[in-house]
Amino acid sequence: MTETDPDTQADLASNKKTSKWLEAPVLISSLALLGLSLIWAATVHLTDDVLSTASRNTASMATDVADTYEAQVIRALREIDQTLKLVRYDTQRQTPEAAMRELGERDLLPPSLLFSIAVLSPEGNLLATHGNFRLQHPEEHTFFQEALNANQLTLSRPIDTEAGTFLYFARGVGSNQNQASGVVALAVHADYFVSGYDNTTLGDVGALGLVASDNHFRVYRSGDAISTGLPMGNFIGELPKLEDPSLAPLMYHPWDGVERYTVIRELFEFPLSVVVGLSHREQLEPALTTKREYFWRAALASVGLVGVAAILGFLSWRLQRTRQQAMQERVLHAQKVEYLAFHDSLTDLPNRAYFSRLLTQSMHEARRYERQFALLFLDLDRFKHINDSLGHDAGDDLLQEIARRLSRSVRESDVLARLGGDEFVVLLPNIPDPQQVAPVADKILAACGKPFTLAGQEFRVTVSIGITLFPKDGDDEQTLMKNADMAMYHAKELGKNNFQYFSESLNTDSLERLTLESSLRHALERNEFRLFYQPKRSMKSGQITGVEALLRWQHPELGMILPMQFIPVAEENGLIVPIGRWVLRTACQQSVEWQKSGLPPLNMAINLSARQFIDESLLDDIKQALQDTGMSPELLEVEITETMVMRDVETTVDILKELKSMGVRVAIDDFGTGYSSLSTLKQFPVDSIKIDSSFVQDLTRSVEDRGLTEAIIAVGRNLSLNVIAEGVETSEQYEYLKEQACDEFQGFYGNAALPADKLSQLITSLEGNSAEPRE
Ligand SMILES: Nc1nc2c(ncn2[C@@H]2O[C@@H]3COP(=O)(O)O[C@H]4[C@@H](O)[C@H](n5cnc6c(=O)[nH]c(N)nc65)O[C@@H]4COP(=O)(O)O[C@H]3[C@H]2O)c(=O)[nH]1
Known part of the structure; x- marks a missing residue:
């Protein structure tokens, strides 16, 4: 029987389903994953946004800076060109020295600290100067030669002098015959064109520079570092065309390895381009910091979320496990209860x-x-x-x-x-x-x-x-x-x-048994019981030493009923106690009567049933019977079975002691069928033991029974007890027992149980005659 109640099973099934899909560990993990995805998606989106905004702003700023720088450079170049044209103009009208002096006096020349101006002869000799114009480099000569022949503003390559690196601007001075009669030149420190570098806007690695058509920087500045003549390569050709011209493209600058938002503007009036660059890394640093911050926060939030999810997951797992355990325990308990309800706990068999x-x-x-x-x-x-x-x-x-x-x-x-x-x-x-x-x-x-x-x-x-x-x-x-x-x-x-x-006949027998049970109740009142007396004889002399009172029921319809047929029924319904009381009293009366009639005093044994033996009134009943009838207690012997005495040794010993103190003798009946040990037996104050007839029956056939009988006789001798053999039927049994020195015997070989009158006749007839049992 392993069925469980449907409620518990349904609970289990639904619990399984829920735990599979909805129970927290899976749900929490899913939610945690979702949360993580959201956090990181939002973070990536935000940082992308911040970076692209920063990138756009930087690109736009680069354009703004380029606008400003372009305007500054054009203004400076125009001023330079204007000055050169002015000097050329005056030189054509008067001597270079006079022209230079006059222009200086009229304050039409730029500050000599920044700009130095000179008029040179076609051979390259200085004719007039303003400021600190000196010829120090062979390249200057070549440049003036170029300028002499060019009918436009000419710009030199950066020329290193002791005073620094200079850029020269020059225009040829035309003669009347349209032949150049010299050159007007202006020298300016190359740094002048990048002095507008503003660190707050351009940062430490921004770029500002002027590049000529030969793709070489005339001057280039990044942070505080200024360089001249730096080659640019084919950089301009690689510049992408953007859809939004107000935004500068992000370009890698090969000359210094920096990535910048780059703007290059070609100056239409001059053979120059301005270059402006804002470093991507530097300009986007705040945005990158913000990005890092966002990532840190996202990481922290993720760790927190995973932590919380792990704790919740663990708790819910524990809860789920506890719930499952409780459920399993319930099921096991239910199964156990059911099993116990339907099985015998001792043998595990169905009950x-x-x-x-x-x-x-x-x-x-x-x-x-x-x-x-x-x-x-x-x-x-x-x-x-x-x-x-x-x-x-x-x-x-x-x-x-x-x-x-x-x-x-x-x-x-x-x-x-x-x-x-x-x-x-x-x-x-x-x-x-x-x-x-x-x-x-x-x-x-x-x-x-x-x-x-x-x-x-x-x-x-x-x-x-x-x-x-x-x-x-x-x-x-x-x-x-x-x-x-x-x-x-x-x-x-x-x-x-x-x-x-x-078979149906059994049914009839059982009906008889029922009738028997009901009429047993009236047997005492109707005086239907009789006592028969079976003599006990001495083995040695054959003389009758006493009698055992045996109960008979003289049923009006069924005739004589033997005790084995009704005593178990009387035991069951408790009638054995009043019946036993009647037996005791009747046996005592009979004993006294026999003595009164002149018979010698005989031991009178009565049987006590288990129920009678433990009945509280037993001792009082015996006292009363002895007192009422005047029978000598020494003549009375009670027979109790071995099984009865073994049931509760202590109580039995107490009762037996009481009996002994009254002078009543005690015999253990059916000895050998129980399991009393010698040591237990020693505790009982008994006088006789009776060898069970079942051993006696097979004495001549069974070695086992012979062994047992001999052992019982030995035990009796050992404990100085009188040993009586029951159910002796044959001379072989008698002879064998006599040989074994058994004290007394009882049985058909001697006499069967007899009514009182027959027994007194028997004793009378035996007096003076041979006391040998019959053959
Ligand atoms: N086959 C055979 N049987 C023999 C022989 N000699 C005697 N018997 C029978 O063996 C029984 C001996 O009595 P028990 O062992 O005390 O066994 C008794 C005793 O335990 C119980 N009983 C008899 N009378 C009373 C009584 O007044 N009160 C109680 N409580 N029990 C009684 O009923 C049992 C049977 O009594 P009974 O039918 O009278 O049977 C008696 C007796 O008739 C023999 O040689 N061969």
Whole structure:
């Protein structure tokens, strides 16, 4: 039975689904991924935006700077050219010296600190100067020659002098015959053209320069570094044409390895171009810093998000696991509860409730497929004795072993269950022929009959089996079980350790039993009980030493009923206590009467049942009976079975001591059938032990029984007890026991139980005659 309740299963199923798709670990991871994507998408978008804005602004700024620079350069160049033209003009009218002086005096020349002006002869000799104009370099001469022949403003390459690097501007001075009669030249420090470099705008690696048509810088400045004559290569040709002319393209400057937003403007009036460049790295530094900042923030936010997600994920995983564990525990608990509800905890077999279900199910199937099945009702023989004498633990071990043996004796498809106590059932499905059950029952009997070892002792247990067939012996659970039980009882009555099929006649017997039970209740009032007395004889002399009172029920309709037929019923319903009281009193009265009639005093033994022995009024009853009848306590002997004394050793010892203190004798009946050890036996203040008749019966045939009988006699001798053999029927048994020095015997070989009058006759007849038992 491993079914679980539907609610729990549904819970589990839905939990599985939810956990798969919606439970937090997956959900949280997904959300975290989404969050990360959003953070990084936003960051990339923002930084791209910042960078492109910065880039656009820088490009635009480069254009603005270029506009300004271009205007400055053009203004400067125009002024220079204007000055040269003015000097040329005056020189053509008067001597160069006079012209220069006059222009100087009229303050028409530029400041001599920045610009120096000279008029040179066609041979290159200085004719007049303004400022500190000196000829120091051979290249100057070449340049003036070029300028002499050119009819336009001519610009020199940068010329290094002691005073620095200069740029020369020159125009030829025409003569009247249109022949150049000299050159007007202006020298300006190359730095002058890049002095407008503004660090706040251009930064430390911005670029500002003038480039001539030979693709060489006349002057170039980046930060504080100024250079002249730097080659530019084919840079201008590589400049891309942008859609938006107000934006400068980003170009790599090969001359100094810097990437700049670059603007190059060709000056229309002069053979020069201005170059302006704003460093990409430098100008975009704030934007790049912002970008880095954004990335850091995004990274921090990501770490935070991942951290939070990890914590939440972990917590939810824990929660989920706890929930799953709780759920599993619930299921396991439910399964366990269900298992326990339907299984016997000792043997793990299906219990009565589960068997009932299985039986109902088997009945349905058998009806549907028109099949027949068999039900075997098993009960251990003498299990109660084992439980009482060896204790409950040993009893439990025995039941477990029986369950194992039964499991091995039946098929997987058969049903085996324990109904409780020592009752088991086996259901054999689909039995077309009732005779097929017999081999199975035999197998079970053989399996259970093998010796067991319990509490260090080896012994055998037998089983009685009742068999019913469905639908022949009953087509409902109750009838089937009742009939199987009845068949089992029948097997017990027939000597145990066998199996019996149910038959209708058993039903009739059981009805009789019912009648018996109800009439037993009135037997005492109606005075239907009788006592018979069986003599005990001395082994040596054959003389009658005492008698055992044995109960008989004189039923008005059923006739004489033996105690074994009604005492178990009286034990069950408690009537044994008042009946036992009657036996005690009657036996005592009889003993006193016999003595009064002149018979010698005889020991009078009475049997006490288990229920009677533990009854609180026992001692008072005995005292009262002795007192009321006047019987001498020494003549009274109570017989209790070995199993009874072993049940609760302490209480038994107390009761026996009380009896002894009253002077009453005690005998242990059926000795050898229980499991009392010598040491336990020593504790009991008893006078006699009675060897059980079952050992005596087989004395001449069974070596085992002989051994046991001899052992019991030895125990008795050891403890100085009177040993009486019960059920002696033959002279062989008698002779053997006599040989073993058994003290007394009882049995048909001596006398059967007799009514009181017959017994007094017997004793009277024996007086003076031979006391030998009859042959
Ligand atoms: N086969 C055979 N049987 C022999 C022989 N000699 C004696 N018997 C029978 O063996 C039984 C001996 O009594 P028990 O062991 O105390 O066993 C007694 C005793 O345990 C119980 N019983 C008898 N009377 C009373 C009683 O008054 N009170 C109680 N509580 N139990 C009683 O009923 C049992 C049976 O009593 P009974 O039927 O009278 O059976 C008696 C007796 O008739 C023999 O040679 N062969």
